[in-house]
Amino acid sequence: MDSTGRFLLSLVTAATFLQVRSTVTVIGLYGETIEVPCNNGAAKPVDLIFTKWKYKMDDGTSGDLLVKQAHKEQAQIQAMDGYKDRVTIAANSSLMIQGGSLVDQRTFTCMVVYGSNLDEHPVDVLVHKKPLPPQIKDKAKELENGKLTSLGVCTAADANPAAVIMWSKNGKLLVADGKTIIITPSVKMDPSTGLSTTTSGLQYTAVKSDVGAKFTCTAKHSLETQVSAPETFIIHYPTEKLSLQVLAKAPIREGDNVTLKCNADGNPPPTSFYFSIKGQKVTVKDSDTFTLTAVTRNSTGDYKCSLVDDDKMEASEKVVVSYLDLSLSPTGKVLKMVRDTLLVKMEQDASGDAKVSWTKDNRKLDETPRFDNVTYADAGFYVCEVSVAGIKRSQSFQLVVEGTPVIKKMTEHHSEDGRHKVLTCEAEGVPRPSVQWSVNGTNEENSYINGKATHKITVVPTGNLTITCIATNKLGNHFMALNVSSLIKDEKIPGKGAQDDSSDQALLIVFIVVGLIIAAAFVGLFYWLYIMKSRRGTWKTGEKEAGTSEESKKLEECNAKV
Incomplete structure (x- = not known):
C-alpha cells in the first residue's frame, strides 16, 4: 500500500466503529483449494471501501495476507511467508487458499471497511483428510482351535483427524473381552505432514465354526467409512468324528469295484487310516480310500475305518453285494x-x-x-x-x-351253386401231414395252423361213393372213410333202368375192393416192419424165418380187421 493509501486507511480507522462478529468454522479438504467465506458469504456493503484478510500466526500474533480496495481490480498481497503464493480473493470476498494442508488449521479474519464502519469476521479453518483404504497386515498363517492367537493388524494411514478402527467377523462387530478377544489400538502422527495413522491389532481365540469365516476391519472417519478386503484363515482342530462312505453305484453287484472312503472332521485331516476288511486290519498311508476289487457275495458284511494314532475312534458301514x-x-x-x-x-x-x-x-x-x-x-x-x-x-x-397224424373229422357239403360237393378232411399231426384222397378233385385248398391240417377238394360224385382221406407224416399215417351220396337224382329211363342199377353196383364194388386192397397193403407193410425190427439180430444162418405165435396172432387180428 502506498503512502496515500495508508493515510486514507488511518483516517478511516480513526473514524470507524470496530465490530467483531462471532467465529464460524469451515472444513477444508487436504490438498485441495480451501474457500474461507467472508461474513458467511453475505453481500458486500454498497459503501464498501476495502476488504482485508489476515490470520493468526503460530506465535499468536496477527499477520496480513492481502487487501482488496473496492475501486481496484487486483488485490494487494501483503503476506511474506508461505501464503504469499497460495492466497487470492474471490469476487464474493472469500479467501482462497490453494493446496490446503494441516498448517492451514488456524483462524482467518475478514476485515470489511465501509462508510464509517469496520467489521471483522473470524473463521476457524479445519483441514480433513480421509485415510487410505484400510488393510489387514501381519496376518496369521493359521488359527488353532481354542488358542488365543494374533490374527493380524489393521492399518488406516494418513488421515486427519485420525480414523477409528473396528473389527468384524462375518459382518458382526467383534467386542473385546480381554480373554478370547483382545483389540489393541494405536495412533501415530507423521511429524512432516501432521497426518495420523491408526493401527489396531486383533488377538482372537478361534473355534471350529470359524472355518470359512470372513474377518474385516473398518476405518471410520468423518469424511468416509471404509472396509478392508475380507480375510479367511485356516482353523486347526483335532478330529472328533469319523464317517465311512461307500463309493459305488447302487446296487452293488458281484464283479463291481467298491471304494471305501474314511472322512475325518479334523483340520488338517489325518493322512493315514486303518481299514478293517472282513476282520483284517489294513493300513493306508497318504490316502483316505481303500478299493475292493471284483466283489463277490462273500464280500457282504460290515467294514470299518479308524485313526492310526487313535484306533478307538472308528466308523463302520455295511456293504451288501447283490447276486x-x-x-x-x-x-x-x-x-x-x-x-x-x-x-x-x-x-x-x-x-x-x-x-x-x-x-x-x-x-x-x-x-x-x-x-x-x-x-x-x-x-x-x-x-x-x-x-x-x-x-x-x-x-x-x-x-x-410232434405226433402221428390223426384225422379228427371228414365232412361234405354242397357248393354254392349246388352242382358240386366240397369234401373237407381235418387232421392233427406234427410234422405237417400230407393229405391224399381216394378220388380226384378240383379246387384244392389246404392250411396248417397250430398242428392242424385242413384239406378241401371239390368233387362231382355221379353215384353213392365211399371216399377215403389218408394223412401221412414221417411218424405214421391215419385214414378215414366217408360215404358220399350222388348228386344225380334217380330217374327211370325206359330200357336202361336195370342197366344203370347194375352199373352203379359194379362201381361201388370196385371202390370197396380198391379200398380193402390199399388197407391190406398198409397193414402188411407195418407188420413186416414190425417183424424185421423185433427179429433183427436173433436170426442165424440156415434157420427158418418163422414168426412167433404172438406175431401170428397179431397178423390174424390185422387181417380180420381188414
Whole structure:
C-alpha cells in the first residue's frame, strides 16, 4: 500500500466503529483449494471501501495476507511467508487458499471497511483428510482351535483427524473381552505432514465354526467409512468324528469295484487310516480310500475305518453285494410227442426277494407253465426271467411237439351253386401231414395252423361213393372213410333202368375192393416192419424165418380187421 493509501486507511480507522462478529468454522479438504467465506458469504456493503484478510500466526500474533480496495481490480498481497503464493480473493470476498494442508488449521479474519464502519469476521479453518483404504497386515498363517492367537493388524494411514478402527467377523462387530478377544489400538502422527495413522491389532481365540469365516476391519472417519478386503484363515482342530462312505453305484453287484472312503472332521485331516476288511486290519498311508476289487457275495458284511494314532475312534458301514443264480430245466430245444408229460423245474438263489416272470413267444404268462399232457398248442419259445436289486437273469427252452397224424373229422357239403360237393378232411399231426384222397378233385385248398391240417377238394360224385382221406407224416399215417351220396337224382329211363342199377353196383364194388386192397397193403407193410425190427439180430444162418405165435396172432387180428 502506498503512502496515500495508508493515510486514507488511518483516517478511516480513526473514524470507524470496530465490530467483531462471532467465529464460524469451515472444513477444508487436504490438498485441495480451501474457500474461507467472508461474513458467511453475505453481500458486500454498497459503501464498501476495502476488504482485508489476515490470520493468526503460530506465535499468536496477527499477520496480513492481502487487501482488496473496492475501486481496484487486483488485490494487494501483503503476506511474506508461505501464503504469499497460495492466497487470492474471490469476487464474493472469500479467501482462497490453494493446496490446503494441516498448517492451514488456524483462524482467518475478514476485515470489511465501509462508510464509517469496520467489521471483522473470524473463521476457524479445519483441514480433513480421509485415510487410505484400510488393510489387514501381519496376518496369521493359521488359527488353532481354542488358542488365543494374533490374527493380524489393521492399518488406516494418513488421515486427519485420525480414523477409528473396528473389527468384524462375518459382518458382526467383534467386542473385546480381554480373554478370547483382545483389540489393541494405536495412533501415530507423521511429524512432516501432521497426518495420523491408526493401527489396531486383533488377538482372537478361534473355534471350529470359524472355518470359512470372513474377518474385516473398518476405518471410520468423518469424511468416509471404509472396509478392508475380507480375510479367511485356516482353523486347526483335532478330529472328533469319523464317517465311512461307500463309493459305488447302487446296487452293488458281484464283479463291481467298491471304494471305501474314511472322512475325518479334523483340520488338517489325518493322512493315514486303518481299514478293517472282513476282520483284517489294513493300513493306508497318504490316502483316505481303500478299493475292493471284483466283489463277490462273500464280500457282504460290515467294514470299518479308524485313526492310526487313535484306533478307538472308528466308523463302520455295511456293504451288501447283490447276486442272482438261475437254473432252468429243460433248456434249449425240447422235442416231445403229443400227450407226453414235460416237467419244468426252475431254481434260483438270490440276495433278496426275486421277481419271476414267464413269457411264451413274447406273450406274458400268468404262472409257471405245466405240461401234464402236452398238446400241439403248447409248442413255442418259453423264457423265464428272474430279477433282484438291479440284476436280471433269463433262460429259455424251445418246446417242439410232434405226433402221428390223426384225422379228427371228414365232412361234405354242397357248393354254392349246388352242382358240386366240397369234401373237407381235418387232421392233427406234427410234422405237417400230407393229405391224399381216394378220388380226384378240383379246387384244392389246404392250411396248417397250430398242428392242424385242413384239406378241401371239390368233387362231382355221379353215384353213392365211399371216399377215403389218408394223412401221412414221417411218424405214421391215419385214414378215414366217408360215404358220399350222388348228386344225380334217380330217374327211370325206359330200357336202361336195370342197366344203370347194375352199373352203379359194379362201381361201388370196385371202390370197396380198391379200398380193402390199399388197407391190406398198409397193414402188411407195418407188420413186416414190425417183424424185421423185433427179429433183427436173433436170426442165424440156415434157420427158418418163422414168426412167433404172438406175431401170428397179431397178423390174424390185422387181417380180420381188414
